Amino acid sequence: MTKDPLLSQSRRDILLGASAGVMALSAPARLRAATPKHVLVAGGGFAGSTAAKYLRVWGDPSLQVTLVDPEKSHTSCVMSNLVLNRSLRLRDLRFPLSGLESYGVTVLRAKVDKVDPAAMSVKLDSGETVGYDKLVLTGGVSFIGPDGWSARTAPHAWKAGAQTTLLRNRIEAMPAGGTFIMTIPKSPYRCPPGPYERACTVAEVLHSNPGARVVVLDANAGIQATKVSFTRAFNELYSGIIDYRPNVEVESVEAGAGLVHTNAGTFRGDVINIIPTHRASALVRRAGAVPKGSKWAPVDPLSYASTLAGYENIHVIGDSQGTGQPKSGHMANAQAKVCADAILRILAGESIDTLARVRAVTTNSACFSPITADEASWLTAVFAYDETTGEMRVVPGSLAESGGWSRENYREMFDWSNNLWTDTFK
Ligand SMILES: Cc1cc2nc3c(=O)[nH]c(=O)nc-3n(C[C@H](O)[C@H](O)[C@H](O)COP(=O)(O)OP(=O)(O)OC[C@H]3O[C@@H](n4cnc5c(N)ncnc54)[C@H](O)[C@@H]3O)c2cc1C
Structure with missing residues (x-):
């Protein structure tokens, strides 16, 4: 052979x-x-x-x-x-x-x-x-955003540059005990582990902000990549900080009011990070x-x-x-x-x-x-x-x-x- x-x-x-x-x-x-x-x-x-x-x-x-x-x-x-x-x-x-x-x-x-x-x-x-x-x-890639969404009010930071700086500044200005909401589009999107890695990075930053949470709204049925590590990280390392919800699809966004409307109800956050649906x-x-x-x-x-x-x-x-x-x-x-x-x-x-x-x-x-x-x-x-x-x-x-x-x-x-x-x- x-x-x-x-x-x-x-x-x-x-x-x-x-x-x-x-x-x-x-x-x-x-x-x-x-x-x-x-x-x-x-x-x-x-x-x-x-x-x-x-x-x-x-x-x-x-x-x-x-x-x-x-x-x-x-x-x-x-x-x-x-x-x-x-x-x-x-x-x-x-x-x-x-x-x-x-x-x-x-x-x-x-x-x-x-x-x-x-x-x-x-x-x-x-x-x-x-x-x-x-x-x-x-x-x-280019993006298909949900109704009411704009990259200025709910940055994606999924193309590196000004968007990344904007999101970082908002994370740093989060109020005490605040909520960071991020959304993950249906696959395929660029960098399959990227959104879960972002959830960990933000949760790690928010360790110093007691009561702060990272709510991850995933349009997919489960973690798309590096599943063993991210499942453990979400459930053990960042338990009580990361709240992971699969099968949640964004329908519209009211960023001014901090609202994300989905098929699983409305979520309120202090910082909203929408990663929209991808296409060529x-x-x-x-x-x-x-x-x-x-x-x-x-x-x-x-x-x-x-x-x-x-x-x-x-x-x-x-x-x-x-x-x-x-x-x-x-x-x-x-x-x-x-x-x-x-x-x-x-x-x-x-x-x-x-x-x-x-x-x-x-x-x-x-x-x-x-x-x-x-x-x-x-x-x-x-x-x-x-x-x-x-x-x-x-x-x-x-x-x-x-x-x-x-x-x-x-x-x-x-x-x-x-x-x-x-x-x-x-
Ligand atoms: C947060 C994040 C983390 C990631 N981490 C990883 C990782 O760990 N490992 C990994 O392998 N990948 C990672 N990726 C994915 C990776 O960045 C992309 O898959 C990769 O950039 C795709 O390369 P590309 O050449 O197709 O597009 P890009 O790298 O986005 O390049 C597109 C280029 O086209 C140019 N352009 C656009 N329109 C025009 C036009 N009309 N005329 C001329 N030029 C134009 C743009 O200016 C740009 O320079 C990550 C992505 C993100 C968002």
């Missing part, structure tokens, strides 16, 4: 992202296209920055790669819950996109407003039209890459090319794609490498039909979650392409969680995030 190369990799390697996302995908030799080609990457987050970097690292030197993002730096959501307890500052999470210029990526500070798949061009908010041979769309980014939806009635972009996981007719030269990676793999920064980084490899092979004239045979396509994801001020838990899984269904499936035996929290995990969380940021943005 041959040994599965995925499972022979140590769990530690996977967790620390020593080879984030490229475990079975060896870097291709420089792939040469017949004539110089141009790949345009829209969005410089975890997915887009990794794709732009690896297209240049693995591609022929003549390959032109342009990365377009309206921001000068990307602010990482990964580790952003630690801004809420002041363990980190937002500036620790900012990564200048100019870092990719050293690989030969052209970085344009602009927003992609329109995509014309037939003309193979995009229109920027500057009015400029830019052509492409291949287009990679990202953009993360406005960029991807406006490009027409999401069919009517769907929230995510359908793609072929061998290349992340859109499966919609007329969209063959458009690839969608990261949170906006709809393969069913977890929506995480680590996963976005892994998908970007699969996509970059596929684009280079296609531009070099390889048939997409042979890709499955020549490439053992795998991706992986890891999430560390702070549980206390200096202890964390972790969760990891490996996905592999299943030729029978054409889908990415969890590799049996690869899904694992720490089953508790420790100081060592907390230290490794910083190694893991530094590896991921370096591999993505530097």
Whole structure:
């Protein structure tokens, strides 16, 4: 029996992202296209920055790669819950996109407003039209908020930046014995353990506020990830502080009065943190890459090319794609490498039909979650392409969680995030 190369990799390697996302995908030799080609990457987050970097690292030197993002730096959501307890500052999470210029990526500070798949061009908010041979769309997620909700009055802090600061300031200004209400949307949403990790972080901050409570209203039937650790943390460590309620769906919000109306009655809080329902980014939806009635972009996981007719030269990676793999920064980084490899092979004239045979396509994801001020838990899984269904499936035996929290995990969380940021943005 041959040994599965995925499972022979140590769990530690996977967790620390020593080879984030490229475990079975060896870097291709420089792939040469017949004539110089141009790949345009829209969005410089975890997915887009990794794709732009690896297209240049693995591609022929003549390959032109342009990365377009309206921001000068990307602010990482990964580790952003630690801004809420002041363990980190937002500036620790900012990564200048100019870092990719050293690989030969052209970085344009602009927003992609329109995509014309037939003309193979995009229109920027500057009015400029830019052509492409291949287009990679990202953009993360966009939100569908409940009635009466606004991000100003009930911040989500689910995109790192001003929202994170706003929520932190409100937590710090909570009255004595106050109530923090947070809501979790139905899956899929970005970072499956993220909301439960936030509940722990806020509960830990509120330890010094006697009588203060964290009410978690979860639209799902139960904890979605790292279940063993969070169940123990909620029931033991933060018993009397965290009040976890599954199957509670938000119907409307009156933030001024501190009211959240749900299918399980009305809850009153002093600080309200609404994490709304997710869907593909406005960029991807406006490009027409999401069919009517769907929230995510359908793609072929061998290349992340859109499966919609007329969209063959458009690839969608990261949170906006709809393969069913977890929506995480680590996963976005892994998908970007699969996509970059596929684009280079296609531009070099390889048939997409042979890709499955020549490439053992795998991706992986890891999430560390702070549980206390200096202890964390972790969760990891490996996905592999299943030729029978054409889908990415969890590799049996690869899904694992720490089953508790420790100081060592907390230290490794910083190694893991530094590896991921370096591999993505530097
Ligand atoms: C609190 C929190 C904690 C998290 N923790 C973890 C974790 O521990 N581990 C983990 O792996 N993941 C974690 N995540 C999830 C992770 O942040 C996302 O899954 C990841 O950011 C997705 O990458 P992306 O490239 O799809 O989107 P993003 O990283 O959001 O990047 C999107 C980019 O697109 C740009 N953009 C948007 N519109 C346009 C446009 N029209 N034109 C050009 N550019 C545009 C934006 O400016 C942005 O730079 C966490 C998320 C949150 C909210």
